Amino acid sequence: MKFLLEMRLLLGRSLKTTLRNPVWVVMGLFQPVLYLLLFAPLLNNLKMPGFGNTSSLNIFAPGLLVMMAMFSVGFAGFNVCQDLRSGVIERLRVTPASRVAMLLGMVLRDVLIFLVQCALLVLIAMLMGMTVDPKGVILLFVLMTLIALMMASASYALGFLLKNEGALAAALNTVTLPLMLLSGVTLPLSLAPQILQNIAKATPFSHAVDASRALVNGQLGDQSIVIAFAIMIVLMILGMFWATRVFRKAVA
Numbered sequence: 001m002k003f004l005l006e007m008r009l010l011l012g013r014s015l016k017t018t019l020r021n022p023v024w025v026v027m028g029l030f031q032p033v034l035y036l037l038l039f040a041p042l043l044n045n046l047k048m049p050g051f052g053n054t055s056s057l058n059i060f061a062p063g064l065l066v067m068m069a070m071f072s073v074g075f076a077g078f079n080v081c082q083d084l085r086s087g088v089i090e091r092l093r094v095t096p097a098s099r100v101a102m103l104l105g106m107v108l109r110d111v112l113i114f115l116v117q118c119a120l121l122v123l124i125a126m127l128m129g130m131t132v133d134p135k136g137v138i139l140l141f142v143l144m145t146l147i148a149l150m151m152a153s154a155s156y157a158l159g160f161l162l163k164n165e166g167a168l169a170a171a172l173n174t175v176t177l178p179l180m181l182l183s184g185v186t187l188p189l190s191l192a193p194q195i196l197q198n199i200a201k202a203t204p205f206s207h208a209v210d211a212s213r214a215l216v217n218g219q220l221g222d223q224s225i226v227i228a229f230a231i232m233i234v235l236m237i238l239g240m241f242w243a244t245r246v247f248r249k250a251v252a
Contacts, residue, residue, distance in 0.1 A: 006097040010105025014079075018109060028072035029117045032064045036125060039186070057130035062212035063185035065118050065144055066205055070176045072117065073151040076110040077159025077168050084163055099248045103156065107243070110152040111145060118144050133218030139225070140215040146232040147208060153239035157246040183209045204231045 018025065036057075043056035083089050092102060118141065126132060155172065162168045182189075182196070183205035189197050200206040211228030214220075 003098055003101050006101035007105045007108070010097075010102050011108050012105075014106050014109035015112070018113065025113055025117070028068065028113070029120060031071075032068050032117075032121055033124060035064055035067075035186075036061060036121065036128070040128070043187075055130060057125050057128055058132075058217055059188060059213055060186070061121065061125040061130055062140070062216045063183070063209045064121060065140070066147065066183060066209050066212060067180055067185045068117060068121070069114060069144060069147040069151055070180055070205065073110050073114050073148045074155050074172055074176050075169070076107075076152045077155035077157075077162075077172075078165055079106065079110075080156050080159030081163060081165045081168060084160075100244055103153075103244055103247045107149065107152045107156065107240075111148040114148045115141060115145065130216070132216050133220070136215035136218050136220060139220070140212055143208065143211060143215070143228060143232060146229070146236050150232060150236040150239040153236070153243035157239070157243040160246045160249075179203055179205050182206060185209055188213075204235060207231055 040057055040060045043060060080089075122130075122132070122137065155168075158171055159168055162171065182200045182203045184192070184200065185205075189200050189206060192200070207224055207228040208231075210224035211222070214222035214224055219225075
């Protein structure tokens, strides 16, 4: 109970800070919505190998969710840099609260905001004509939660290590941009040369994108779903472990 109380207090503090300046919440959704409104219609007449007559929105929108997790949640570590500079972390040093509870309180804030953004993006896509499978969408949000937990944890760990927004942005862009391009977010990898398809298979987010599209389209028995969940669970555990170790040293 003490652990849950400490986590709730940190979560409440983090949410209040975000609600005082909600511009980043809106900005995190702005780019994916632009992609959805201005880029998705260009795909209507594009015949994509392996997808038959599936609507372009059913292919494009699930990939946007993964992209939003990579960039919106991936830059959550900026909050750490600001807290370090403003002395918040120094004040946390003297508290007897669990370091893991503190970390989870901050990470869960970013996950909750991301899930709200996901819901809004799915709603907009549905209004534009995307059809979804109800059970698949529930599993999709579970998968997005795992990705968000992993990305937020890794971002916080990097934030504590680098302690500078410029260095953090450079590091994240160096990693996330190639991963996004190799994940088939904007266009399916079935359109890519075979060498790129082989490289993409070694990246975790390509499996997440494939699983997201299968879930939206109700293909619940697709093998990509099991693979994506297995990969993301492992990466989430590793990300949380890494972030916890770094955070404990930062507030020891």
